[in-house]
């Protein structure tokens with residue numbers, strides 16, 4: 001029985017749902033070739049950060065005006081220019097090189113939280129050959145005077161601006177912490193987003209209680225992180241017209257199948273590939289084929305969204321009822 005694993009993501013025809021998410025893999029051309037060989041259907045580059053442009057501009061002003069003025073304290077938290085893996089020019093060259101090397105779509109990642117001149121970089125990414133752009137609006141809104149509405153209005157403004165700057169599709173990598181996720185997801189679509197990625201992952205610092213220091217850390221994910229993605233994909237997918245991707249917690253084929261059942265067109269994988277290497281994609285693909293064959297599915301589209309909340313008349317009541325039931329079932 002021939003299986004159709006193809007999926008449409010951001011208007012692109014992908015040979016299967018497995019996308020390599022934004023990560024250091026894009027720094028290494030031979031790793032990228034190995035990922036394609038193992039079955040990856042698209043590759044997202046690591047992000048280019050708005051802060052890199054700001055550094056460049058500041059360095060230019062500093063150079064031309066040779067002012068002795070020191071930078072604002074906040075900027076000193078950020079890495080120095082040379083600490084970024086790829087500068088803006090190198091990033092554009094990397095897109096060109098990846099486009100020469102790979103046949104699968106190459107998705108650039110632009111990362112910033114306030115509208116600025118960095119947005120124009122989207123055009124250069126397009127000119128360099130990127131098939132799409134993933135926009136990561138990562139920020140923690142810590143200022144007490146900032147309300148949630150202001151944050152979302154600014155995000156929508158950035159999305160509209162980037163979308164109007166380029167002719168390639170733009171996806172938005174979402175944070176899981178919006179008050180009204182479905183409403184915001186649809187607002188992103190209305191602003192021109194061709195796809196939504198559920199979710200950004202926050203690198204939560206820990207405390208060292210011996211030295212009283214904050215310890216930044218990057219732990220790879222595990223499958224438990226998938227559940228938050230499943231919940232929101234299931235709720236949003238019946239309403240969404242754009243493409244949806246799951247990012248976070250996909251380690252086993254069961255995780256990927258669940259993401260598709262919840263409504264994902266694309267399944268991004270990073271931690272599992274960093275842990276097991278590019279060839280692990282073949283294991284995931286074989287697992288998908290076996291599961292589909294065992295159940296008589298001939299295409300991914302046949303079961304995509306089969307477990308979303310489309311037929312649930314009141315998802316909020318459904319979720320709350322389950323919440324109450326689960327708490328009440330606990331006995332000591």
Ligand SMILES: Cc1cc2nc3c(=O)[nH]c(=O)nc-3n(C[C@H](O)[C@H](O)[C@H](O)COP(=O)(O)O)c2cc1C
Nearest residue numbers: 021022023046047136201221247248249269270271
């Ligand atoms: C080492 C590392 C680097 C990453 N770099 C980026 C990045 O530059 N931009 C971005 O949007 N996400 C980045 N991510 C997040 C991943 O794209 C992904 O969203 C996250 O790891 C969750 O997926 P996973 O559970 O498959 O790892 C990075 C993750 C890791 C582990």
